[in-house]
Amino acid sequence: MSTPRIPFLKGHGTENDFVIVPDPDNTLDLPPAAVARLCDRRAGIGGDGLLHVVRSAAHPEAAGMADRAEWFMDYRNSDGSIAEMCGNGVRVFARYLQRAGLVGEGDLAIATRAGVRRAHIAKSTAAHGGSAAAEGDITVGMGKSLLAEGEFTVSVGESRWPARNVNMGNPHAVAFVEDLAQAGNLFTAPAVHPASAYPDGVNVEFVVDRGPAHVALRVHERGAGETRSCGTGACAVMVAAARRDGIDPAVTGRLATYTVDVPGGRLVISEHPDGTVEMTGPAVIVAEGMIDPDWLSGTPS
Numbered sequence: 001m002s003t004p005r006i007p008f009l010k011g012h013g014t015e016n017d018f019v020i021v022p023d024p025d026n027t028l029d030l031p032p033a034a035v036a037r038l039c040d041r042r043a044g045i046g047g048d049g050l051l052h053v054v055r056s057a058a059h060p061e062a063a064g065m066a067d068r069a070e071w072f073m074d075y076r077n078s079d080g081s082i083a084e085m086c087g088n089g090v091r092v093f094a095r096y097l098q099r100a101g102l103v104g105e106g107d108l109a110i111a112t113r114a115g116v117r118r119a120h121i122a123k124s125t126a127a128h129g130g131s132a133a134a135e136g137d138i139t140v141g142m143g144k145s146l147l148a149e150g151e152f153t154v155s156v157g158e159s160r161w162p163a164r165n166v167n168m169g170n171p172h173a174v175a176f177v178e179d180l181a182q183a184g185n186l187f188t189a190p191a192v193h194p195a196s197a198y199p200d201g202v203n204v205e206f207v208v209d210r211g212p213a214h215v216a217l218r219v220h221e222r223g224a225g226e227t228r229s230c231g232t233g234a235c236a237v238m239v240a241a242a243r244r245d246g247i248d249p250a251v252t253g254r255l256a257t258y259t260v261d262v263p264g265g266r267l268v269i270s271e272h273p274d275g276t277v278e279m280t281g282p283a284v285i286v287a288e289g290m291i292d293p294d295w296l297s298g299t300p301s
């Protein structure tokens with residue numbers, strides 16, 4: 001009997017693109033090599049990462065969150081490595097659940113390795129025909145940022161910039177530059193100093209100003225290379241930009257909101273007086289299909 005084909009979908013959030021593999025009961029074997037094969041842009045489906053959609057109760061890393069969030073985002077980078085969190089991924093994950101009829105518009109909770117995140121799926125508009133595939137925005141509560149004390153730098157070639165070390169569930173180094181072109185081709189990961197500050201690697205964001213409370217970034221993602229967007233990175237950038245601008249909602253008691261442009265679109269990010277960060281942006285499912293299990297396992301057919 002032949003092995004059944006594996007359903008998948010493809011989606012993106014501000015062009016941070018993902019292979020989505022629904023596996024409610026966690027029955028699929030997805031070793032790093034299989035993830036890298038699926039995310040390969042020439043020999044596979046292609047993506048910056050993979051969203052393995054599993055019921056929290058069925059996954060050993062999420063079972064403890066099952067009472068608060070039915071679904072677990074088992075996120076993998078395109079090189080097959082595991083990441084704690086993916087901001088754009090959470091929105092696309094929520095969009096998948098909506099499209100599959102597993103959740104409706106409104107609020108839902110999603111378990112991630114960084115903890116439970118709450119998403120709000122905006123009501124579909126008539127302009128989108130009210131369909132479940134509508135491209136309305138999704139807002140995600142991204143938790144609190146953690147800014148490390150100390151001196152950090154990021155360098156590309158001979159250039160070196162001071163950086164903020166911001167954790168959004170996953171690690172980020174944020175450097176303000178004069179011009180985004182200074183980041184170079186970003187084929188390889190920029191050097192970070194001290195490297196010991198990031199024992200598990202780091203995502204690196206380069207940032208320029210576009211106007212008041214408006215910045216733009218380029219990013220090199222750990223485990224994926226340069227991508228068109230990074231949601232957690234955009235949140236790290238928002239917090240770093242606010243502090244640089246002398247704004248700390250915990251001190252002022254007022255919400256701070258920044259527009260963060262990424263190569264693949266725009267995200268709007270707010271920090272509340274209690275320190276929680278909220279991100280709003282699009283999430284789109286573009287295709288669905290079937291994976292050949294023999295190809296995935298590398299078994300010649």
Ligand SMILES: N[C@@H](CCC[C@H](N)C(=O)O)C(=O)O
Pocket residue numbers: 016049077082083084085086087088089170171203221222223224229230231232233
């Ligand atoms: N693109 C994501 C971040 C994905 C994980 C990251 N590469 C890491 O290893 O931490 C986002 O939108 O946040």
